Amino acid sequence: MYRIIKKKVLNPATVMLEFDAPLIARRALPGQFVILRVDESGERVPFTIADSDSRTGAVSVIFQIAGYSTQKLAALSQGESVLDLVGPLGRASELDGYDSAAVIGGGLGIAIAYPQARALYERGAKTDVIVGFRTQELTILREELSAVSSELTIMTDDGSNGNKGFVTTALERKLEAGEKYDVVVAIGPLPMMKAVCDLTRGYGIRTIVSMNSVMIDGTGMCGCCRVTVDGERKFACVDGPDFDGHLIDFEEAAYRARMFAEEERVSRETHVCNITGGVRS
Amino acid sequence: MTKRNMSLEKTPMPEQAPDARARNFKEVALGYADDQAEAEAARCLGCKNPPCVAGCPVNVKIPEFIALVAGGDFSGAAETVASSNSLPAICGRVCPQEKQCESFCVRGKKGESVAIGRLERFAADRMPARAAAGSGGAERSFAPAGRGAKERRVAVVGSGPSGLTCAGELAKLGYAVTVFEALHTPGGVLVYGIPEFRLPKDIVRREIANLEALGVEIITNVVVGRTLPLDGLLGDGGYSAVYVASGAGLPKFQQIPGENLNGVYSANEFLTRINLMRAYEFPKCDTPLRVGNTVAVVGGGNVAMDAARCALRVGARRVYIVYRRGEAELPARLEEIHHAREEGVVFKFLTAPTRLEGDENGFVRSMECQEMELGEPDASGRRRPVVKPGGVYTLDVSTVVVAIGNTPNPLIVSTTPGLASESWGGIIADDETGATNRPGVYAGGDAVTGAATVILAMGAGKKAAAAIDAYLAK
Numbered sequence: 067m068y069r070i071i072k073k074k075v076l077n078p079a080t081v082m083l084e085f086d087a088p089l090i091a092r093r094a095l096p097g098q099f100v101i102l103r104v105d106e107s108g109e110r111v112p113f114t115i116a117d118s119d120s121r122t123g124a125v126s127v128i129f130q131i132a133g134y135s136t137q138k139l140a141a142l143s144q145g146e147s148v149l150d151l152v153g154p155l156g157r158a159s160e161l162d163g164y165d166s167a168a169v170i171g172g173g174l175g176i177a178i179a180y181p182q183a184r185a186l187y188e189r190g191a192k193t194d195v196i197v198g199f200r201t202q203e204l205t206i207l208r209e210e211l212s213a214v215s216s217e218l219t220i221m222t223d224d225g226s227n228g229n230k231g232f233v234t235t236a237l238e239r240k241l242e243a244g245e246k247y248d249v250v251v252a253i254g255p256l257p258m259m260k261a262v263c264d265l266t267r268g269y270g271i272r273t274i275v276s277m278n279s280v281m282i283d284g285t286g287m288c289g290c291c292r293v294t295v296d297g298e299r300k301f302a303c304v305d306g307p308d309f310d311g312h313l314i315d316f317e318e319a320a321y322r323a324r325m326f327a328e329e330e331r332v333s334r335e336t337h338v339c340n341i342t343g344g345v346r347s
Numbered sequence: 348m349t350k351r352n353m354s355l356e357k358t359p360m361p362e363q364a365p366d367a368r369a370r371n372f373k374e375v376a377l378g379y380a381d382d383q384a385e386a387e388a389a390r391c392l393g394c395k396n397p398p399c400v401a402g403c404p405v406n407v408k409i410p411e412f413i414a415l416v417a418g419g420d421f422s423g424a425a426e427t428v429a430s431s432n433s434l435p436a437i438c439g440r441v442c443p444q445e446k447q448c449e450s451f452c453v454r455g456k457k458g459e460s461v462a463i464g465r466l467e468r469f470a471a472d473r474m475p476a477r478a479a480a481g482s483g484g485a486e487r488s489f490a491p492a493g494r495g496a497k498e499r500r501v502a503v504v505g506s507g508p509s510g511l512t513c514a515g516e517l518a519k520l521g522y523a524v525t526v527f528e529a530l531h532t533p534g535g536v537l538v539y540g541i542p543e544f545r546l547p548k549d550i551v552r553r554e555i556a557n558l559e560a561l562g563v564e565i566i567t568n569v570v571v572g573r574t575l576p577l578d579g580l581l582g583d584g585g586y587s588a589v590y591v592a593s594g595a596g597l598p599k600f601q602q603i604p605g606e607n608l609n610g611v612y613s614a615n616e617f618l619t620r621i622n623l624m625r626a627y628e629f630p631k632c633d634t635p636l637r638v639g640n641t642v643a644v645v646g647g648g649n650v651a652m653d654a655a656r657c658a659l660r661v662g663a664r665r666v667y668i669v670y671r672r673g674e675a676e677l678p679a680r681l682e683e684i685h686h687a688r689e690e691g692v693v694f695k696f697l698t699a700p701t702r703l704e705g706d707e708n709g710f711v712r713s714m715e716c717q718e719m720e721l722g723e724p725d726a727s728g729r730r731r732p733v734v735k736p737g738g739v740y741t742l743d744v745s746t747v748v749v750a751i752g753n754t755p756n757p758l759i760v761s762t763t764p765g766l767a768s769e770s771w772g773g774i775i776a777d778d779e780t781g782a783t784n785r786p787g788v789y790a791g792g793d794a795v796t797g798a799a800t801v802i803l804a805m806g807a808g809k810k811a812a813a814a815i816d817a818y819l820a821k
Contacts, residue, residue: 089569089574089575090574093573093574093575103531107625107628107631107632107633108633109624109632109633109634109635110531110624110634134630134633135633138633149531150531150567150568151568152529152531152568152569152570152574153570153573153574154573154574155570155573282616282619282620282623282624282634283529283530283539283596283619285529285570285573285596285756285758286596286597286756286757286758287539287596287597287598287615287619287756288598288613288615288616288619289597289598289600289612289613289615289616290612290613290616292607294607299600299606299607304757304758318607318709321609321708321709322607322609322709324609324708324709325609325610325637326635326637328637329629329630329635329636329637330635332629332630333629333630333633333635336630337630
């Protein structure tokens with residue numbers, strides 16, 4: 067059992083949980099993930115490590131309430147536990163040797179991009195962070211990001227913070243203004259990562275993306291998380307999750323992400339019915 | 348002394364009827380009743396120099412335990428089996444006996460051999476369960492409670508058949524043993540790979556509880572190489588030796604177009620969803636599985652048979668085994684082939700998939716197949732399949748399971764500096780001792796050989812335990 071030592075609701079759909087997991091905390095590096103199982107009937111779900119502290123043994127994850135498993139997880143309180151937590155899994159991000167970087171986060175990807183931004187910033191790179199939200203109310207991690215960025219740009223789809231547009235709008239503006247980056251780190255929904263890669267390709271900037279594929283074991287065993295990178299089959303769990311975004315087959319990744327869309331709907335609806343006696347919220 | 352039974356045939360073992368069992372996950376073979384076991388045991392001649400024992404990778408005392416069964420001393424038989432086999436209830440169910448012990452049986456020269464496997468299973472199932480010491484997740488203090496006269500601690504990486512056997516043997520010798528398991532449940536391939544209807548998970552749990560009662564400590568949710576480096580176990584970690592039994596976990600694909608389509612699973616994924624995650628109980632269990640009406644399983648080994656039979660049980664209407672060689676070359680156990688066929692699995696021999704086609708949403712919908720014929724023998728001694736001119740056709744399929752083997756998981760090798768390995772990923776270890784090029788580090792099972800059988804992995808675990816004992820006694 068792995069105890070939740072802190073729970074924070076970041077916005078109505080996004081939750082941060084901090085677990086007591088000293089073995090994982092001792093080894094975790096930016097870019098790595100954990101796999102978590104809430105209870106005996108639970109599925110194994112991967113979550114990128116948002117933060118970890120080897121002194122206190124805390125490991126935190128940030129997630130969006132999307133399907134049944136994340137609903138179940140979000141319903142847990144501080145002091146309660148999950149049944150299984152394993153990690154750190156995957157290769158750590160390679161962030162050494164860059165003088166300037168742009169870190170782009172969209173949606174929940176912002177939480178995942180945060181440790182990368184911090185690592186780059188702490189290594190002394192000029193680190194511009196561009197994050198995007200649907201609307202201002204959903205903004206998360208503003209202070210944390212601000213502390214680890216040379217310049218923080220927050221975009222909103224609806225312009226409610228006065229800065230309307232996608233993250234690519236802001237990145238393109240900077241690039242057109244002559245800003246030079248050694249590397250761009252893009253983390254978020256597949257269409258966003260693809261859009262960033264399409265933009266940076268023209269500028270010849272190395273672009274790292276983090277693939278959040280469907281997984282079971284997270285150790286290379288199931289092959290469920292396979293992605294095509296430069297025409298080769300790779301497993302996101304052991305070969306990634308970071309890859310050169312310019313080499314990813316995003317079209318394939320997009321349909322693979324929908325492999326169990328129908329089953330996820332069934333699971334959500336069945337359990338809503340069980341919980342509310344047939345009334346869907 | 349019981350009267351010898353001179354029947355030329357094995358005493359049949361009761362089974363669930365094929366049409367009923369093909370729709371449930373309960374065990375297919377039901378095991379002998381007492382009188383059936385006694386009758387079968389009475390077929391054994393009790394050879395003075397038993398050839399069957401030499402055919403067993405862990406040298407079970409076969410005539411001794413069978414004589415006890417024949418005399419009605421079932422718990423005595425169980426103890427005798429367990430003295431040389433740490434997981435007898437499992438071996439009795441999954442060993443390819445027809446290629447091992449039973450193939451050497453004198454009775455088999457005229458008629459069928461003694462049903463050693465069925466009797467082993469019978470005896471093991473009569474073993475009274477011992478109280479378990481309990482195991483748990485990673486985040487607790489490691490305090491292996493060895494029975495131990497010996498104070499040295501040994502770490503075992505992986506709780507599959509090889510790791511469990513090695514751990515059991517070392518615990519019997521008095522060592523404090525900790526087994527580290529990457530998944531949330533111990534058992535390795537016994538729980539994620541082999542289905543419930545062939546090896547009930549209660550049996551695996553009971554065998555593991557028996558090991559825990561011997562003092563073996565099992566820590567789940569630890570990926571050695573990630574959560575803890577192998578080198579961290581030795582030295583500061585307090586372990587004097589390590590046995591690496593991390594299995595052959597990395598699935599192979601055919602490298603044909605379309606293998607990344609939705610609905611195409613590796614056998615590992617398909618079986619893990621079903622066996623470990625109980626996806627057949629979805630949505631009661633949260634792990635989903637999508638299986639269409641027509642399933643093609645590529646491959647001819649036990650894993651392919653397991654996948655095909657699972658597919659029937661989760662609702663597929665038509666299940667094919669697509670195998671590029673002929674029936675005689677199938678590597679699966681005879682019983683599995685026989686059971687699969689009885690349940691309605693259709694075998695397409697001398698057939699190689701060459702391409703998978705998908706629909707507009709990326710889901711597989713057809714398999715292009717190439718007919719083959721057998722040519723000259725290859726390195727494995729089996730006749731090599733070669734393309735038959737013409738012979739291309741399309742099979743409509745909605746799910747494909749690729750069961751063409753696994754290679755060793757590279758995680759340990761890639762995170763352990765200086766540990767020697769083969770180019771295909773196997774850890775290099777001595778055949779007789781499991782010793783690697785690193786002092787104190789031993790390895791065995793599929794991590795060394797590539798995908799093989801439960802019993803060979805157990806044999807390696809047993810030999811390594813003896814070698815580790817000798818190493819630590821120095």
